[in-house]
Amino acid sequence: MGDLSVTPDQSPIVSHTYDLANLGPFDVGHLVVNFSWPLQDKSGHWLLYLPQIPYIQYSSGAREICEIDPQLINPLDYNLQRRSKRQAENYFYEDDSGIFGEQSALGSVYDATDYDYSHLTQQLLSMTEDYQTEDQPSAGSEDQPPAVEDQMYDFAGEEYDDGRQLSDINAGGSSVEESEFPESERVTQTEILAPTYTGNTFSRINFICRVSLAVNERASVNIESILYPSTMHDHYSSVAKLTFHSTAEAIETDMVKVSGSSKVSAVTELTILDPVYSQGPGRGIICGEKECHKYAFCHMMFGEIDQPICQCPDGFVGDGESNCDPGVATTSPSTVIDCRTDNPCGSNAQCIYQADSSSYVCVCRPGFHGDGYICADENFSESSQTYPDKSGSVGDMEPECRFGACTCGSGYRYDGSGCVREVQGSPECRTTADCRPDQQCSFNSFSNMRTCTCEYGYMETSEGCMSDQRDLCSADRDCQPEQVCQFAGREGRRRCECRIGFLMENQRCVQNPDAGCDILKNCDSSAECVPNPDTGKYECRCINGFVGNGTVCERSSRIGCNVLNNCGKFASCLFDQQDRGYRCFCDTARGFDGDGYSCSPVQSCGENPAVCDPNSDCVNPYGAGHGCRCKFNFFGDGLSCEPSPKYEGNFLLVAQGIALIKVPFSGRGSRPVNIKSNQLSSGVDLDCSRGKIIWTDTKNKQINIADVDGKNAEVFISGGFKFPEGLAVDWVSRNLFVTDPGTDSIEVISLENKMRFRILEENLHSPRGVAVHPMLGKVYWTDWDSYGPKVEMANMDGTGRETLVDFMIGEPNSIAVDYFSQEVCWTDAGKKEWDIKPKIDCISASGSGRRTVVELSYGEYPYGIAITQNSILWTDWKKKYVHGVDKNSGTRQKPIPYMLANIGKPYDLVNVPEECPNIANSCQGQPCGMNRMCLPDGSGGHTCR
Numbered sequence: 001m002g003d004l005s006v007t008p009d010q011s012p013i014v015s016h017t018y019d020l021a022n023l024g025p026f027d028v029g030h031l032v033v034n035f036s037w038p039l040q041d042k043s044g045h046w047l048l049y050l051p052q053i054p055y056i057q058y059s060s061g062a063r064e065i066c067e068i069d070p071q072l073i074n075p076l077d078y079n080l081q082r083r084s085k086r087q088a089e090n091y092f093y094e095d096d097s098g099i100f101g102e103q104s105a106l107g108s109v110y111d112a113t114d115y116d117y118s119h120l121t122q123q124l125l126s127m128t129e130d131y132q133t134e135d136q137p138s139a140g141s142e143d144q145p146p147a148v149e150d151q152m153y154d155f156a157g158e159e160y161d162d163g164r165q166l167s168d169i170n171a172g173g174s175s176v177e178e179s180e181f182p183e184s185e186r187v188t189q190t191e192i193l194a195p196t197y198t199g200n201t202f203s204r205i206n207f208i209c210r211v212s213l214a215v216n217e218r219a220s221v222n223i224e225s226i227l228y229p230s231t232m233h234d235h236y237s238s239v240a241k242l243t244f245h246s247t248a249e250a251i252e253t254d255m256v257k258v259s260g261s262s263k264v265s266a267v268t269e270l271t272i273l274d275p276v277y278s279q280g281p282g283r284g285i286i287c288g289e290k291e292c293h294k295y296a297f298c299h300m301m302f303g304e305i306d307q308p309i310c311q312c313p314d315g316f317v318g319d320g321e322s323n324c325d326p327g328v329a330t331t332s333p334s335t336v337i338d339c340r341t342d343n344p345c346g347s348n349a350q351c352i353y354q355a356d357s358s359s360y361v362c363v364c365r366p367g368f369h370g371d372g373y374i375c376a377d378e379n380f381s382e383s384s385q386t387y388p389d390k391s392g393s394v395g396d397m398e399p400e401c402r403f404g405a406c407t408c409g410s411g412y413r414y415d416g417s418g419c420v421r422e423v424q425g426s427p428e429c430r431t432t433a434d435c436r437p438d439q440q441c442s443f444n445s446f447s448n449m450r451t452c453t454c455e456y457g458y459m460e461t462s463e464g465c466m467s468d469q470r471d472l473c474s475a476d477r478d479c480q481p482e483q484v485c486q487f488a489g490r491e492g493r494r495r496c497e498c499r500i501g502f503l504m505e506n507q508r509c510v511q512n513p514d515a516g517c518d519i520l521k522n523c524d525s526s527a528e529c530v531p532n533p534d535t536g537k538y539e540c541r542c543i544n545g546f547v548g549n550g551t552v553c554e555r556s557s558r559i560g561c562n563v564l565n566n567c568g569k570f571a572s573c574l575f576d577q578q579d580r581g582y583r584c585f586c587d588t589a590r591g592f593d594g595d596g597y598s599c600s601p602v603q604s605c606g607e608n609p610a611v612c613d614p615n616s617d618c619v620n621p622y623g624a625g626h627g628c629r630c631k632f633n634f635f636g637d638g639l640s641c642e643p644s645p646k647y648e649g650n651f652l653l654v655a656q657g658i659a660l661i662k663v664p665f666s667g668r669g670s671r672p673v674n675i676k677s678n679q680l681s682s683g684v685d686l687d688c689s690r691g692k693i694i695w696t697d698t699k700n701k702q703i704n705i706a707d708v709d710g711k712n713a714e715v716f717i718s719g720g721f722k723f724p725e726g727l728a729v730d731w732v733s734r735n736l737f738v739t740d741p742g743t744d745s746i747e748v749i750s751l752e753n754k755m756r757f758r759i760l761e762e763n764l765h766s767p768r769g770v771a772v773h774p775m776l777g778k779v780y781w782t783d784w785d786s787y788g789p790k791v792e793m794a795n796m797d798g799t800g801r802e803t804l805v806d807f808m809i810g811e812p813n814s815i816a817v818d819y820f821s822q823e824v825c826w827t828d829a830g831k832k833e834w835d836i837k838p839k840i841d842c843i844s845a846s847g848s849g850r851r852t853v854v855e856l857s858y859g860e861y862p863y864g865i866a867i868t869q870n871s872i873l874w875t876d877w878k879k880k881y882v883h884g885v886d887k888n889s890g891t892r893q894k895p896i897p898y899m900l901a902n903i904g905k906p907y908d909l910v911n912v913p914e915e916c917p918n919i920a921n922s923c924q925g926q927p928c929g930m931n932r933m934c935l936p937d938g939s940g941g942h943t944c945r
Helices: 118-130 229-235
Strands: 002-006 012-021 028-038 055-058 063-065 091-096 204-213 218-227 239-250 263-272 297-302 307-311 349-354 359-364 368-370 375-377 400-402 405-407 412-414 419-421 439-444 449-454 458-461 464-467 483-488 493-498 502-505 508-511 527-531 538-542 546-548 553-555 571-576 581-586 592-594 599-601 616-619 627-630 634-636 641-643 651-655 659-663 671-675 681-687 692-697 702-707 714-718 727-730 735-740 745-750 756-760 767-773 778-783 790-795 802-805 812-818 823-828 839-844 851-855 862-867 871-876 882-886 892-896 909-912 934-936 942-944
Touching: 012 028, 012 204, 012 239, 012 263, 028 218, 204 218, 218 239, 359 368, 493 502, 538 546, 581 592, 627 634, 651 681, 651 862, 659 681, 671 702, 681 727, 681 909, 692 727, 727 767, 735 767, 745 767, 767 823, 778 812, 790 812, 790 823, 802 839, 823 862, 839 862, 839 871, 871 909
Parallel strands: 239 297, 767 812, 812 862, 862 909
Antiparallel strands: 002 012, 012 218, 028 204, 028 239, 055 063, 055 218, 091 263, 239 263, 297 307, 349 359, 368 375, 400 405, 412 419, 439 449, 458 464, 483 493, 502 508, 527 538, 546 553, 571 581, 592 599, 616 627, 634 641, 651 659, 651 909, 659 671, 681 692, 692 702, 702 714, 727 735, 735 745, 745 756, 767 778, 778 790, 790 802, 812 823, 823 839, 839 851, 862 871, 871 882, 882 892, 934 942
16 A cells, blocks of 8 residues: 655655465465565656665564665665655645455465475485585484583584584585585575666666565565655656556465465555646647647656556546547446456556556556457567357357457357357356356466356355355364365365265265275175275275175185285195195194184283294283284284384484485584475474384375485375375374374374374364374374464374463474473474563473473574484574574584575474384284274273274
């Protein structure tokens, strides 16, 4: 919006304010907004002179300056002094507001990447392959960096023992000047930067502001300027009206979307009450390069296109140049389409202000001509264009063909030969004026055209657009059995949507015929419903001894197991004298019985210890009954055990958006173990019993898995996620816990068969970090609800939920379990408006004895967290590298540098030990069977699902 006041010398101060708001459901970090400002006219004369740097004012009270070439700010050392508008008697103004979407809102946000790094992929991969680690810490030692006394550690200018500055250390441990890589192989940071200018003639300039908004947070960008008096007096003294037009464009990414148009405008219009006219008798005034009609006045517009306009005064009509005749304009203002609202402009057009209609209209860009809706190249000749035959049109409707394209009226579409009625879907449109009163014209990315659709919150019916208020909900209990209550980000509310495996037909959720058998329940009695390891979809599979598609199974022909090799576990293929062929027989010597395809122990190991594998023990935990449990560093169900794989340990793993980076505690020898330009790695954890790393990819809505060294990377599971973020591995029970703030739920997924359940989804608003304690059978998580942030815990089966912390907590992010001290610790980014500083807090695993390990300063933003025997380590969105503190004394430690720290933002991190902690629970050994999920109940027992 525009505003105006005056300086002591009567020069108006013109200020434009752009309001932004994050409607959720996720936080926005470093959104780049590009501003265009009419600093000078095209001859280099000052117009809206900038005496100070534009700034961002947050609703919390914080203020940040924008990024602009310094030479553009107050180069003449002009002293800005405000005075009351009463002193500006020679000026009055009108203003028009530019806002992002409805209610000045920056729209819904769906994913977290700040920049597209695809152009760096080959460089990064090349560096990964060629990278040689140096000075690795000795195995078995944490090699902690030395502690420093200063609680507010400033790493600028800090030196290592060899004299190198930390800011000059690259990931390989050598300074940039001494790098062994040739110039072409070095990785340089590429980001959106404010342009710089040379000389003294700048004309219209650009600058950028980087805005970070929490959910429901608001901010405004303020641009204050002086209408330069000398320019107005010397070059525009005969001008009666001045219009200054600035623009702001939000740079959208795959993860950040804007509600409405991403490019908007603000306008200040000044009317000069007593302009100086010097034209001769009967002549019009000179307006730029035009001579106006003798009755017209000069209106100068400075914007994306600087243009002089000769405008007839009220009571006269005409073009302002050749004629201004007495009369009243016949055009109704309501017929003028404001392109800022409907955004109907063609791909080669722009929406700009037109003084003659006092509105924003579509105008073809330089090098193109047309009506603003269709713009052809300036070399295009209509006379040489041949259009198709129009014989295919229906009735009297014929296409309108111009500028090389054909269009049809409302309710029709052009099919290449004529206009045909729109039978299915919504009718094509150019603007909302082409639609019914209860519809809007919006771009449909699937059909690649603009169509008439109902507004958000309404649905198309035979009676028109009807409100779908019946779909509103607060929890699943408000919905039908086939529905779940989910947050609809673009609508800013929760509504009932079909569950996975169901689809909407005639306003009802019906089973998707392509859904899995867990939904359709269509397996044969001789089949089992199991997940496909490649797709995660549940499929019917005939049991051993039967063949078919799973929905129909028949006993297989009597081909011997010596050919089919189809005997079950704990069975052998032996020759059967009675059947005169090879058959499968369970190992009765160890105490197993069955049909040879499925064998199970007849007795417990308390009665027959032979059923246990030699590398397992027969235990009776909590008196719940005897069972086989694999020994430490072995895994399996106890009936059979395999040794856990050996892998390199004693380092950190940082999720850095496009990459997972191995970071030794020394800071030397870091390297990426996984790089993918189109991913956004967010949460990461270690499956220590299998030597695997598992991470969430929020951009592609999936979970990936790889060896600890990054090899054999693959998609573990996808589908059903909206924004998978936090992740925690229960390596004992073989389960994976995932937070999804897109669905406001916590989901558990079996690492063995990919079976999945939502164990928590009510009264969750923005779950982020998650951690597990397998021995206690507990799951802990942070909820970043902007109105009520908290830390909670529950039993792993979803029971026994309780709140641990809900006071003096600002913005809790990641959370981790300290197996050494039996504590749970989390990062808290703080909240200045609540007088809560960023900090690292801990509480006992049972929920008592909360303490603050270290309090940080405003401006720091701790995110990921990892815990070692002596230290708590974290990543920070505002400061690069890994930061640390002694977890007992609270003494800050030197930051740990790593390669690629300048690219993107660091998210989660995990400590990678050489072996798992020596802990167990009742789910060890998969007592529920391989086709079910075992979930500890927090009391020493478990729940089978």
